[in-house]
Amino acid sequence: MVASTADTVASAHAPPKPHAGLEWTLALPLTAFFAVFFVTPLLLLVVVSLFADSEMTRFGLDQYAKFFGDAFNWKVLGSTLFLGVKVTALTLLFGYPLAWLYTRSGPRMQSALILVVILPLLTSVVVRTFAWVVILGRDGIVNNLLLTLGLAETPLRLLYTENGLVAALVQVQMPLMVLPLITTLTRLDPNLLDASSALGAGPWRTFFKVTLPLSLPGIVAGCLLTYAASVTAFITQSLVGGGQLLFMPQYIYQQTITLHNWPFAAAISMVFMVSVLGVVMLLNLLGRASKGYIHA
Amino acid sequence: MTLNRRHILAASLTLGAMNLFPGLSWAQARKLVFATFTGSWEEAHREVIVPHFRKANGNADIVLDPMLSVDMIAKVAAAKNSPPIDVMLMDPGPRLTLIDQGLTAPFPTDASKNYRDLLPVAQLPEGPGIFFQAVGITYNPEKVKTPPTSWDDLWKPEYKGRVGITNMNSTLGTAFMVELAKIRGGGEDNIDPAFAALKELQPNLGAVAPNPGALATLFQQGQIDISPGNFNAIQILRARGVPVEFAKPKTGTIAFLTTAHIAKNTPNAPLAAALIESAMAPEVQTKLMQAPFFVIPTNGKVKMEGDIAKMIAKDQEDLKASFVFHDWSIINKNRAAWIERFNKEIKV
Known part of the structure; x- marks a missing residue:
């Protein structure tokens, strides 16, 4: 989606090119920055993960063997990846109607909606997360409401549960889903929808046959961002998830900071990174497939 | 020398770099960095230890950098030869890790005025206990x-x-x-x-x-x-x-005893020791013991008062009797x- 936007912009404003072929030098400063501050540490991480013992005296694949040899570690990895799936699915479910509403609203309503969507991004994630601690607590808003309405007899345990965490993450990551969706949906030609209904399709059929497929690039971009952000959301995972729900980010923190077992921490970081990359690549493939679908 | 565009560019880049990394120009004279604990600890140390230290050391520059002991170890371990921190606070578990990894320099106990007044359990030459x-x-x-x-x-x-x-x-x-x-x-x-x-x-x-x-x-x-x-x-x-x-x-x-340590290879070793000296002083520990800080003193000369006397120990003997160390x-x-x-x- 990003690439196609760039193409559109480039083709619309492309003046004659005086120094054709040299534009790439503009990217050099950022490339150098990434090489020094991202690629180098990443390579270091790979090297550290290849030490066989926690004192870092000899090389070997022991850390990886240790990780994959214990079913518990598989469970932590699995539950982290699945947490991302749940959060992404729910964010899409709630975010899509919101983005759609935005495209159907007048300019004033649109400004209001975009403010609502962006506002959370302007507050720190710690503040947003702490609000959820207050909402989900035993004396929190949800429990007080349930008790007052007589829907529950004793306060429910919501804080430090996986469902509470999913709810908090869905809200915290919502802008990452809604913004790409809004971008795609506003670029959708309304004539197509009119054409669809003129040809006899009902609103649902139009949605599933026209709107949804055409918005796939936005969906993929939104899912990608939401997924990557929610599986790695260290702060929200620990503050709302508590001390006994273990996900990969806390696991890495625990091994690095509390136990000083850097090689194992580096190894599980690599495993986590590769797994998330796998999911991201899958989504990307989907995105590419959808592009073919649109241009066809 | 003729001034051209390149010279000016080079000069301004140098100035910019010196501004960004003041360590380039004044390697020995950086501020003393005291890694304290977060929250009320930082508040207490900023309001009581820092003024005492600055008064006793000619208004020496000091910054507080609050974090957990384990984070201090990670930072110092990552830059053994030029640690970004001069004084660290350790819980007993991390303390041993710090010593094992050779990341701390011993506290100069012989030159210290307050060290010998500490309770015996707090007299640790690798880094004295400054509160419980x-x-x-x-x-x-x-x-x-x-x-x-x-x-x-x-x-x-x-x-x-x-x-x-x-x-x-x-x-x-x-x-x-x-x-x-x-x-x-x-x-x-x-x-x-x-x-x-x-x-x-x-x-x-x-x-x-x-x-x-x-x-x-x-x-x-x-x-x-x-x-x-x-x-x-x-x-x-x-x-x-x-x-x-x-x-x-x-x-x-x-x-558990919280100990203060001088980072090994710090460029500020004398000032680091002076800060720990301040943290052990009876007048500092007396003030820290009072509201709103309620920090439990390790200096035997401090008389227990207020909530500490009521809820923790009425004197050093009572403290010895009721504290369990692991x-x-x-x-x-x-x-x-x-x-x-x-x-x-x-x-x-």
Whole structure:
């Protein structure tokens, strides 16, 4: 989606090119920055993960063997990846109607909606997360409401549960889903929808046959961002998830900071990174497939 | 020399770099960096230790950088030859790691005025103890009508779903488990009784907090009413009017000594020692002991007063009698295995 936007912009404003072929030098400063501050540490991480013992005296694949040899570690990895799936699915479910509403609203309503969507991004994630601690607590808003309405007899345990965490993450990551969706949906030609209904399709059929497929690039971009952000959301995972729900980010923190077992921490970081990359690549493939679908 | 575009560019880049990295030009004269603890600790150290230190050392420049002990070790270990921190505070577990990894320089005890006045347990040449932390039972007096007197009270059926603990990542969580093992017939080298006891506690567990700070705030949310807790962690809440009190268990208050260390290879070694000297001074520790800080003194010359005298120990003798210390050299050896076991076994 990003690439196609760039193409559109480039083709619309492309003046004659005086120094054709040299534009790439503009990217050099950022490339150098990434090489020094991202690629180098990443390579270091790979090297550290290849030490066989926690004192870092000899090389070997022991850390990886240790990780994959214990079913518990598989469970932590699995539950982290699945947490991302749940959060992404729910964010899409709630975010899509919101983005759609935005495209159907007048300019004033649109400004209001975009403010609502962006506002959370302007507050720190710690503040947003702490609000959820207050909402989900035993004396929190949800429990007080349930008790007052007589829907529950004793306060429910919501804080430090996986469902509470999913709810908090869905809200915290919502802008990452809604913004790409809004971008795609506003670029959708309304004539197509009119054409669809003129040809006899009902609103649902139009949605599933026209709107949804055409918005796939936005969906993929939104899912990608939401997924990557929610599986790695260290702060929200620990503050709302508590001390006994273990996900990969806390696991890495625990091994690095509390136990000083850097090689194992580096190894599980690599495993986590590769797994998330796998999911991201899958989504990307989907995105590419959808592009073919649109241009066809 | 003719001035051209390149010269000006080079000069301005140099100036910019010197501005960004002042260490380039004044390698020896950087500010003293004191890594303290977060929250009320930072506040206390900024208001009491820092002014005393600056007055005694010709207004030397100092910055406080609050973080956890384990984070200090990570930072110093990552830059052994030019540590970004000059003075570090250590809990007993991390302290041993710091010493084992050779990341600290010994404190010059012979030249020190206050060192010999410290309680014997705090006289550690690798880095003297500048305050104690105490772990007892914290509870909400509005919900828990009879003040608890023993760790066993946490298992009372009336606290179903109301007990909070932290996981073993923190010193608090680990110390609680060791104490649990001790009162159930185990100890630092036999943690099994603690895990068995925790299994029995599960119906009562309302929350396993990710860290002691989060645990303390759970009182505010009404999520829990009783928990093992750090005496100092609840003082902020008390000052803000949250109903939370501290009770001494009859088997003793779990105590750990917080030690101050000079980072090895620091360019500021004399000033670092001077800061620790200030932190040991009786007038500093007396002031820190009073409201609103309530920091437990290690200097034998400090007379216990106020809430510390009432809730912790009325004098140094009482302190010796009621404090329980654990052997962190054994704990550190076992801790990785315990944390792994906690990860796997404790599910609320």
